[in-house]
Each structure stands twice: as C-alpha cells, then as structure tokens.
Amino acid sequence: MSRQKHDWTAAWTASPQRPGTGFAPNWSEAGFADQTLRQSVRLSVGGEALRVRLSNRYGATPLRIAGLTVAGTGGAAAIKPDTLRELTVDGKTTFTVPAGADLATDEVSFPLGALDPLTITTHLAEPSGPATYHSQALATTYRAVGDHRADADGTAFTETSQSWYFLSGVEVAEAGSDGIVVLGDSLTDGTGSTPDTDHRFPDLLARRLVASGRPRAVLNQGIGGNRVTVDSAWLGERATTRFARDVPAQPGVRTVLILAGINDVGISEMATDSPFPILAPYTEVSAEEVIDGHRDMIRRAHAAGLRAVGATLLPMRGSGFSTPRSEAKRTAVNTWIRGSGEYDAIIDLAKAMGDALDPAHDSGDHLHLNDAGYQAMADAVDLTVL
Incomplete structure (x- = not known):
C-alpha cells in the first residue's frame, strides 16, 4: 500500500476537460489503444519526492494504465535515462483510474528544483475510450505505437498533439x-x-x-x-x-x-x-x-x-x-x-x-x-x- 510520508504541494496543474473537438485537432474523442504518450511539464516549485495525478473525470469506463514513468526532460520526446523512475499505485505498476475520478500515484523519490521540467510517459495497452484531456496545452505531446515508456530517445514518438491527456497534476513533497x-x-x-x-x-x-x-x-x-x-x-x-x-x-x-x-x-x-x-x-x-x-x-x-x-x-x-x-x-x-x-x-x-x-x-x-x-x-x- 502507498505510504504517506509527506505533506504535499501541487507544483503543476491543468484543468481537465471533456473529450471534444477543441480549437485544434486532437486525440481526445478517439482515445488510445496499445500506444504510449509522452508529455512534459514545468514545475513552479521543487521538492525531494513527487507523485502524479491522473484524471478520468470525463471517462465513461475505467482507465487501465499499463505503465507510467517519470524522467528528466531531454528535449522534444527524449528523456534523461539516468533519471527514469517507474510510478505505482498501491505498489502496483499496472492500475486503474475509475470512471469519473482522479487518482494520485504513490510517491517516488525524485529531487527537483523550481522551474525544472519533468516528462511523464504513459503506456495504454487496452482501449481507453474517449480521453479526459486539456485542450490547449501550448506544449507538444508525443505518441508512439506500443510500449515505449523506457525509451531514452524520441525516435518512436512520430505523432504529436498540442493537448495534454489524462494528466491533471504533479505534486511535490514538503514545499510549503x-x-x-x-x-x-x-x-x-x-x-x-x-x-x-x-x-x-x-x-x-x-x-x-x-x-x-x-x-x-x-x-x-x-x-x-x-x-x-x-x-x-x-x-x-x-x-x-x-x-x-x-x-x-x-x-x-x-x-x-x-x-x-x-x-x-x-x-x-x-x-x-x-x-x-x-x-x-x-x-x-x-x-x-x-x-x-x-x-x-x-x-x-x-x-x-x-x-x-x-x-x-x-x-x-x-x-x-x-x-x-x-x-x-x-x-x-x-x-x-x-x-x-x-x-x-x-x-x-x-x-x-x-x-x-x-x-x-x-x-x-x-x-x-x-x-x-x-x-x-x-x-x-x-x-x-x-
């Protein structure tokens, strides 16, 4: 089970939205199946540990996460491989976000400073159904076919979007x-x-x-x-x-x-x-x-x-x-x-x-x-x- 050792502070957020047309083409209505998403955000404050919050607020079915990692951003779809960490929920690397709900991962040790970038990579093996998302990310999300959570380079991530998917927050430990x-x-x-x-x-x-x-x-x-x-x-x-x-x-x-x-x-x-x-x-x-x-x-x-x-x-x-x-x-x-x-x-x-x-x-x-x-x-x- 998850151990709560810290007080938490949200360091980055995006407000979840219903799947929809949006201002630009996006993947929210089609959803995902046997694909990996790689999304990068910049934290406003740092900490010694973090956890990620996922949202299935507007999902009609449970969202099954086949794997989730965090790493330092290496530029575009690349990551810094020596920083790669696997995230869990209740100690498990595969988990489900119930329909209509948000879910926070277990904490993982990951020292970060204020304004540091962070890359979150999500493998969705099963069909997700229409995806809770944030339409206007003004940041590039990358998509690859298959499981590419641990890829250091970004060569497999050949598709891009300007929206965030399922990602609603990153929280850091003991930041005030x-x-x-x-x-x-x-x-x-x-x-x-x-x-x-x-x-x-x-x-x-x-x-x-x-x-x-x-x-x-x-x-x-x-x-x-x-x-x-x-x-x-x-x-x-x-x-x-x-x-x-x-x-x-x-x-x-x-x-x-x-x-x-x-x-x-x-x-x-x-x-x-x-x-x-x-x-x-x-x-x-x-x-x-x-x-x-x-x-x-x-x-x-x-x-x-x-x-x-x-x-x-x-x-x-x-x-x-x-x-x-x-x-x-x-x-x-x-x-x-x-x-x-x-x-x-x-x-x-x-x-x-x-x-x-x-x-x-x-x-x-x-x-x-x-x-x-x-x-x-x-x-x-x-x-x-x-």
Whole structure:
C-alpha cells in the first residue's frame, strides 16, 4: 500500500476537460489503444519526492494504465535515462483510474528544483475510450505505437498533439502551503504565447517569484473559452461549478487569483455572426450575472480558508468581442472589482495593460497577448499583494 510520508504541494496543474473537438485537432474523442504518450511539464516549485495525478473525470469506463514513468526532460520526446523512475499505485505498476475520478500515484523519490521540467510517459495497452484531456496545452505531446515508456530517445514518438491527456497534476513533497491558483480562461491558459516555451501568465509569475527569492507554487487552472456563468461541452464547466475541484482541492494552496469574465461579456456579442462555432452556446450574460459569479467564487474561497484576489478584465478593444454593449459590461465588472471591497485584494491588470492592447503586446487578434504581453502582465503584479 502507498505510504504517506509527506505533506504535499501541487507544483503543476491543468484543468481537465471533456473529450471534444477543441480549437485544434486532437486525440481526445478517439482515445488510445496499445500506444504510449509522452508529455512534459514545468514545475513552479521543487521538492525531494513527487507523485502524479491522473484524471478520468470525463471517462465513461475505467482507465487501465499499463505503465507510467517519470524522467528528466531531454528535449522534444527524449528523456534523461539516468533519471527514469517507474510510478505505482498501491505498489502496483499496472492500475486503474475509475470512471469519473482522479487518482494520485504513490510517491517516488525524485529531487527537483523550481522551474525544472519533468516528462511523464504513459503506456495504454487496452482501449481507453474517449480521453479526459486539456485542450490547449501550448506544449507538444508525443505518441508512439506500443510500449515505449523506457525509451531514452524520441525516435518512436512520430505523432504529436498540442493537448495534454489524462494528466491533471504533479505534486511535490514538503514545499510549503502558500500556493497560488490562477483561475481563468484563455488569458490564463496562454493563448497567443509561443508553444513549448512556457510563456503563459502563470509561468511567468512563477519565474518572478523565483527571481524574488521566494518560490511559490503557481498553478494554471485556465481553460480557453471558459466562462464564469455558462457551461460548454468543449470549453469546460462554468468557473463557479469547477471551482471546488480546480481550486481548494489542490494541496498546499493558500490564494486564488481570479481572472475571469471576458468571455461571458464578449461571446454573447458574437451570436449573430460568429466564425467560432466552438464558442456556442451564445448565452446573453449581463455584468450583474458575472459579478454574482465572482461573489460566489469569493464565498467558496473563504469557506475553504483561501484568500481571494481579483484581477480586472483585460482590454478587448478592436477584437471580435468589442461592441458598445460588451465594453460597457466590462467597465461595470471592473468598476465592481476595484471598488466593492469584496475581494481580499485586487490586481488592476486592465489599468496596467491600457484601454487597448499595445501592438507590442498583441498576438494579432486584439484580445490575446503574445510572449511580451504576458510578460508585461506578469510584471504588473505587485508580489506583495499575493
């Protein structure tokens, strides 16, 4: 049986999503059979031991894992062979994740520092069925036919995807209990940043904390297209619904930073002529409904003993989301975040980023940021607020 020798801190997370079309082709609906997945992540804090959390939250059948390993990242699909470790559950190298559930592995000794990369390799011998996944990884996942868990080079991994599959967290031992969850949408998920460079807002915030001499876990719980008030089969359950599983359930967390609502006010303005059918349903959402959603999440955070920090909604002028009505809604939400006093603290990202995105920060759609924009966003955070 697993021995619990440590307190645990989540060092990396991704919010699970239902199998679906996504913004780009992916393997979630087809699932896997007699294949090996190799996925790499970068931890925000380190520790002397780790365990991996897998999710079959949206699976219809039990997920049978034929083998699971961790190793230092060697670049692309390669690993550092001298670091290879096999993971177990209850001491067994083959195990099952029940349908609708998440599961943590046993701990394994694996010293890691803050910002170190880690590669997780999963062999799925039997058909998995449709796969719980995270649509927009902005990182390359590799796939090979057969069992290639121990391969040091990446030559067998000839297929790639830009999504993560079954992987929802990496936890490290005894790293403290002052972690930060960033809950949000594509601006948290990293849309517009360069893939495989870890230039998402939470990544860059973690780097600032490391540079300040006080590393803290910064956990990315963003889903592209996610809304505070509206459920979507492809874009995730509304933030108020997924809050309990994505925020207080993460070990070692003390603060939640909420950056959410731009899709609620923007998507409802695209109902008549949208080039993005994946964004449906085009539910009309008022500023008051978004504010009520924020209040609900503040209550949930406080009930779990967490500090709730609110971030104002970033500019969208010039984007497909921007109309006089949506801009008025954004202004109303931001006015409430700044002035209500209901958050424990606020980070005024809207003020820092301006009335419209600086061209040097714009990914091109006037809504999402590029690498420099996400860096400016992270630089705008007063670390003492956290």
